Amino acid sequence: MAENDNTFEGGCTCGAIRYRVESEPLFVHCCHCHWCQRETGASFALNALIEADRVTILQGEPVMVLTPSNSGKGQKIWRCPQCCIALWSNYAGASDSVHFVRVGTLDEAYRLPPDIHIFTASKQPWVVIPQGQTAVDRYYDRKKHWPAESLERLNH
Ligand SMILES: [Zn+2]
Ligand SMILES: [Zn+2]
Secondary structure, X not given: OOOOOOOEEEEOOOOOOEXXXXXXXXXXXXXXXXXXXXXXXXXXXXXXXXXXXXXXXXXXXXXXXXXXXXXXXXXXXXEOOOOOOEEEEEEOOOOOOEEEEEHHHEOOHHHOOOOEEEOHHHOOOOOOOOOOOOEOOOOOOHHHHOOHHHHHHHOO
């Protein structure tokens, strides 16, 4: 358990890697693109965007696997060297200073529901987005959707 309400601990499946997210994330994406579907083996990916310097590795050392991405620029996926579970990614568009943390690797994943659903153009037909949730066909303009506080944080 985290000692503080605003931190989140997580890890891989084998337990070799443990990490802590030190604050509320900037924003949480639920991505329905084909790439995320393939990479998770599921129907969407849930990613919490957080400044890289707010992620503390408590145990172990993730390894980076350069992986093709939709943009063509590739994404760096950080994985446990033993069980190879993906913990977070860095995308070219957001640079290495923002980690896209896989929410499912957090002990209390339920604490981070999505702020936005993206790439709904390719969502699986049986996935029903709850009424009132922000959803976009593809990507979105950060300035339009992020809270002012998160935009401010990223500029520092
Ligand atoms: Zn592991
Ligand atoms: Zn995606």
